[in-house]
Structures are given as structure tokens and as C-alpha cells.
Amino acid sequence: MQRGLRLTNRRDFQVLYRWGKSAANSQFVVYYRRNANTERVRLGISASKKLGNAVVRNRLRRRIKEIVRHHVERVKPHHDLIIIVRKPATIQDYGQMEKSILHVLRRAGLLTARG
């Protein structure tokens, strides 16, 4: 994932948690906020230590990055977002996780309507 698509600053995270809106399903929570300075979208991922060891958390992060990267054209531009992983997501395979993430993004109203 390119650097421009990443949320890298601690302050950005705090702003998003405080002022952003949220949506959720049983596997993921997404915080999002419109940001005019963001060219397309910026993504941050939060995977707590409760989910498992470092290997498990890394695998989750990488899969989520991959999924968002594949669907970045469909996400509404000029938004910052954070995806928080919940425990049930750890047992999902790639296909289930892709559906689940698209579902939560649609719920948040971040997906553009597609023809």
C-alpha cells in the first residue's frame, strides 16, 4: 500500500477517534471522517493484543490492506478511515473477510454506487 494511502500520524488517529463517525458489524468497526486534504483515502488499521500474537495480528493487517487496496476505486474519495479488528475476524478466510469489509463500508456509506 502506497504511503499516500496510509494514516501515519498519531494525531490523525486521535482526531478520527474523537470527531469521526463509526459503523460496525460483528467482525469490524470502521471510524471515518471527511478530510479535504486527503487526495483519495487514508487507511489506518487497529488490531489489539487480545486478538492473538504478533503473527496473527500481522496477517490480519496485511489481508485488510490487500482488500482495501483492491477496492480503493469504489471508496468515496477525500476520507480518512480506521478499521478496528474484532475477535471473530481472526477465524475468517480471505473471501469471508472481503465480504465482511465491503459490508461494513457500505453500512458506513463509504462505497460509491456502482452501475
Added chain:
RNA sequence: GAAGUUUGACAGACAAUCGCUGGCAGCGCACCCGCGCUGCGAGAGGAAAGUCCGGGCUCCAUAGGGCAGGAUGCUGGAUAACGUCCAGUCAGCGCGAGUUGAAGGAUAGUGCCACAGAAAUGGACCGCCGAUGGCGAGACUUAUGUCUAUCGCACAGGCAAGGGUGGAACCGUGGUGUAAGAGACCACGAGGAAAUAUUGGUGACAUAUUUCCUGGUAAACCCCAUCUGGAGCAAGACCUAAUGGAACGCAUCAACCCUUGCCCGGGGGCGUUCGGGUUGGUCGCUUGAGCCGUUCAGUAAUGGAUGGCCUAGAUAGAUGAUUGUCGCUUCAAUGGUGGGAGGGUAGUUCCCGUUAUACCACUGGAAGUACAGAACCCGGCUUACGGCAAACUUCUCUA
């Protein structure tokens, strides 16, 4: 073949597509800092983990010496260093290959040893004796006196052998001895200490002799010897926007605001410079007690010589995702084709099978394919974990 012991190497493979982070080269943009594109090549571990020791490195502290505190604790060696490693000694465990050890001092001193028991190193419950002294009987005597011989009491006193308790009872067994007894003495034996040796060994220690001693506990205080300043890469160095501070200069010396109700005085605005912190960034940052060969020294840990190699560097944190093919393991919840009367087992009286059905081969299917993610860098330790190989040990079977 079964059960073990030790050591070693490995940590699924390949391809396609789409990505991520550094490096090098080229091209383009840009005054500069840099940014983008293309190509080439690189990109997690044996434990990267726990953060338990040791060191490098960095900053702070520091005349020199001592005390306190902390750590370590058989011997010799290795090492930058260590609480690590190697080789030994001694002790424990194991039939054995081997393995385990916080393994200095109990003869410096103090404390403690639950319950039980009389008593846990200062003691007498039962018990034994009562020699000596006492009292009584008794005997003798002229004697209200005496105690040569005799008997009794168990009052003073002596003893700790035997009993019972306990993890442990004053070293054990036998004798001498005595009123009864006791390492009080003797013989043999157990353990410890010291000294000695034309003894062996660098040494721990072993062997022998002599003398002395005899509960345990130092993971109780303590004594002895050795080592030891503190904090850590979020260390630390440098650059830096906005804001605020200080100094200097300029402007204003009108009004307004603040400074004590009034007066005087001061401040407010602009610019330059300075040092400190925040924020963001760069360095530290990966060439190192480095890795792989060969060879020499050494039992070994390891060290020397020599040839070759460069092998991650992220920072909300890269090293991946998906698909396909193959490998390995398992399958009374596995199908087809072929072989098949035996197979499982080293072996049996045991189990499966001789019916398409066990079992074998080929080809499919399903499930599974460990533990675990660098964060300044090394040396260890500990913990987690998958199958594999070699050497060795014990037992068993066949010949």
C-alpha cells in the same frame, strides 16, 4: 524390532498475477531540499519470544581509599565478558548409554529444629543404683554412746545402659569396669578435621600413617574469597515551522487599553539577534567479538593463519496477498482399476482377512502441514515447537 540417551542439520518447494520497504543505475521535473517513472538486485528466526544474565555503544556522575548494599561460590581452562561454555574432581540418580548438583565455612559466633517426646546440646517420665551421707532395725556396750560386720527405707545423692516418641536422641558393635553406669578405658568399625609423606596429580582430589573430634540446618543471620557507579537507542547528536521569552534597534510620543482612585513613569507596533522547550525531520542504523571454506595448535570449549563473501533496516511499523501445480502425514467418517491368500508384528495361542471388502501397487478425494514476526548490535540462559538423520545403550526375535 521395542524402549531410551546424546549430537547434528532443516524449518515445505515451484510458477503466475497484483502489491510493499530499502539499495544501485538511467531518464524526467525542480534554483535548492527533493519528487516521479523504468530497469537490476536484496528483504525475518531457531528461537526474531521471555527480557533473566554478560558485553559493546551513548549520556550523566566520579580526587584517592573504605563501609554499606547487590551478585557469584569445587578445580583447571576458554572468552570482550558472564550467573555461559569445555575438560575434570566429588556427591546423587539410572541395569546402561548418560544425566543432575546454590558443590566455600557447622573446628569463628548467634539463632532455629513443628507435632510427639523427660529431653532437640542441656535434659530425667518410666527405669537402674543407693557405693558416700542420712534415718530406722539390729548388734555391741555401764552408758540418751558407737557403727567393725548384717538388714531395711528410697530422704539427700549418683547414673543415662534399657523402654517409649521422633526425620534425627549425643557415633555403632562387643568387652573391661562399677553400687549402678557412662568413649571413662580397650578392640574393631563409621564419619569429620588437622598434620605428615622421597606418594600421584597444575589443581579440586585420591592413597597411606599419626593425632584430635563426634546431631542437623548457612535456599537462617553470619564469616571468608572474588566481582560490582547510574540510566538506557524513547540512549544521544543535529536541523526546524508557528507560538511564547530575553537583548538591541527603529517607530509612536495623538487617541485608546493595561499598569493602584489621580499624577509622573513604563508597556502595546515593526525589525534583527540569542538561547531553551514543543512539533516535524535527518543522523545514530547496520562491516560486525561478522558469515562460509581450507589448514595448524588443543581431549575440548576455543584460538591462530589463509582464501572468499557483503547478507533486512521498518517507524500506526516493509518483508505480503490470491490462484495453480507438487511434496509430506492421516483417513471403519476414502472412490475407481489391477494384483491378491495372506497381512498386521521381531515373534505368539492375539487382531484383520481368504465373499467386491485384509494387504499391496497405480490413480483420485477429504482433512491436516508446528512454534512463532527483526525494532541499536553481539555472546549466552530460559521457555514454546514440527518432523528427519547419525552414533551409542538396554532388552527381545531370527540365524
